[in-house]
Amino acid sequence: MRFNKLDLNLLVALDMLLIEASISRAAERLHMSQSAMSNALGRLRDYFDDELLVQVGRRMELTPRAEVLKDTVRDVLLRIDSSVAAKPEFLPAKSDREFRIFVSDFTLATLIPHVLARAHAQGPDIRFSLLPQVLEPTRSLDRAEVDLVVMPSEYCTSSHPTEALFSERFQCVLWRDSRLAQGTLSMERYMAAGHVVTMPPATNASSLEDWLFKRHGLQRRVDVTSFSFASSPALVVGTERVATIHSRLAQQAARHLPIVVREVPMALAEMSQVMQWHRYRTRDPGIEWLRRVFHDAVRDMDAADSVLLRT
Incomplete structure (x- = not known):
């Protein structure tokens, strides 16, 4: 099928080429031979009068025209998939x-x-x-x-729908043999201690509980940063440090690690965990x-x- 002299079957190949920036990987994902994908790229170059993918050193990069096309082509194919190609029902037992x-x-x-x-x-x-x-x-x-x-x-985009799943509060975990675990965890002792903080590995993310602290205008002494929320309780063992983590993780960890769980000595807003999908x-x-x-x-x-x- 053609539209404005473009074989619409080529849009699928174009989409994958722009995603992968590689003829071989695009061919593999579409279960095509490399020669067939190279042929498709040649036809696309002729139609758009643009190289689309150019060799730069040992890798291929998108041309400015290809960068403009990337999101547009994906959007068109997604609209087709969601409105025309989508199945009318989903039977989990047969899927x-x-x-x-x-x-x-x-x-x-x-x-x-x-x-x-x-x-x-x-x-x-x-x-x-x-x-x-x-x-x-x-x-x-x-x-x-x-x-x-x-x-x-807080990290969701307004472009797509969301549904709330659950709320989560924060608690502190401390090594049970530490001086910090003895007696009341006051605000003064809490702020004077070294902290273990999780920095999620997303390129633009910051620690959520760190964001909550900044809302209160507080600056903690960060001794350890980690990329894993689940590992934080283990990182306080054998130290005088404290980790402020999700309550569910704290309770899980307390069942198998030598730690104690204490309430945060200040009021922190709960985290709202949501799920989001494409509109x-x-x-x-x-x-x-x-x-x-x-x-x-x-x-x-x-x-x-x-x-x-x-x-």
Whole structure:
């Protein structure tokens, strides 16, 4: 099929070439031979009267025209996929669909096990690719390279819909044999201590609890920074340091590490954890099912936490 003399089948090849900036990787992802992809690139160059991809050293880079086309082509294909190619229903028991989800290691350690258990019970062949939020998550969401992003509401983009999943408060973890763990953790002792702070690996991210502290105009002494929320409790063991972390992680860690959990000696706003998906996929039956699974998994997580707190 052609539109303005352009073979529309070439748009799929163009999209993948612009994403991968590589003929071989684009061909592999579309299950084409390299020669067929090279031929498609040649035809695209003729149509746009532009090189689109140029060799720079050992890699290929997009031309300015290609950079302009990149988001436009992806948007067109996504609209087609969501409105024309989307299936009218999603049957999890008969599906082997793979869902790509951006999550932090906090979510991975607390909520995702319940998500996977719920999903497996309904669709044992459904697959999940759980991706770290190393790159700008909202950028990947804009390009529909992921199906779902789970993160604090403060980091979400206004361009796509969100749903709240749960609220999370913060608590302090201390090595149980430290002087800091003896007696009351006052504001004075807390601020005088060295702190372990998590800096998420996303390129533009900062520590959420650090953002909360800045809201109060407080400056802590940061002794250790880490990229992992889940590792923070272990990093205070054997030290006089404190880590201010998600309450669910603190309670998990207290069951197997020599630490104690204390309340933060100041009022911190709770974190609102949400999920976000591309606006064009709101009516995607698979995404609708996945969102329901996440909400059910939150209830499972809360029920499991309540049982553990009573024991």
